[in-house]
Amino acid sequence: MIPKSILFQRHVLYAYLAAKANKPTLCFVPGFRSDFVSSKKSIAIYEYALQHELGFLSWNHNPEGSVTDWYQDGLTLLQHISLGQHYFIGASMGLWISLLLSQKTLPQGVLGIGGGVDFTERWLMNEVPAKERSNPDYIWRRPSLYDPKGYYEIPVSFLLSSRPALIMLKPIDNIKCPIYLIHGALDHDVSIDTAKELYHHLSTSLPRVSFDLIQDGDHQLSRQQDLDFINQKIDQMLT
Incomplete structure (x- = not known):
């Protein structure tokens, strides 16, 4: 164990x-x-x-x-x-x-x-409804096979707060x-x-x-x- x-x-x-x-x-x-x-x-x-x-x-x-x-x-x-x-x-x-x-x-x-x-940025820009992408209070339900409910509840605030961690915007x-x-x-x-x-x-x-x-x-x-x-x-x- x-x-x-x-x-x-x-x-x-x-x-x-x-x-x-x-x-x-x-x-x-x-x-x-x-x-x-x-x-x-x-x-x-x-x-x-x-x-x-x-x-x-x-x-x-x-x-x-x-x-x-x-x-x-x-x-x-x-x-x-x-x-x-x-x-x-x-x-x-x-x-x-x-x-x-x-x-x-x-x-x-x-x-x-x-x-x-x-992936947070791809979700935000490609899947979250356009009118909600800057709304930190919006909870997006993303379909998922890994959750018993069939979806993940993804706060837009989570997606926005993850932006400082993005690594594809500049060379590593x-x-x-x-x-x-x-x-x-x-x-x-x-x-x-x-x-x-x-x-x-x-x-x-x-x-x-x-x-x-x-x-x-x-x-x-x-x-x-x-x-x-x-x-x-x-x-x-x-x-």
Whole structure:
């Protein structure tokens, strides 16, 4: 079972397993409204860390706040733990936050799984009714297969407050480590076109960016064959 603790600032639930001497830590950053405790990817990465005597760190995003707040929460947690050598593994929105953190914490590598960055702006400009896009009090019901109600209630205030975290508006040139992107061709939450746009955006300013497409993979990438492929990419990232 993944060990759990509470960071009292903003009540962030996190798990931390210290690395053996001179070993790095794998930091799994979950996606939007995802829970590392029940995530198959999180559990698989935790087991990988145990097997290889690596450290492990993961945390849930506070229900209150925006992507900007969640990035700051992650930075506060990393500073609280005082991590040494580390790698980020970001699922969906977790890749967005991983890339933001990577500009501050100098990881050895970043692995994105079904990565979705700047999605708040796409939702705001492409899906929220035009007359409500500047109304912070408006609650937009976005259809979702992951919620029992069939939709997420998305405050426009959340979308507006996430704007300071947007990363596609300018080149990213201050990440020094390799970046590995994995995406499912059947991903209906983050399209292949959006994933390739991110790949090209990163590739224009960063020297080591790779992109692997899993032809029968969806957004979750949580089947055993997906988890095995993720482990292979972790192997590659660590060598």
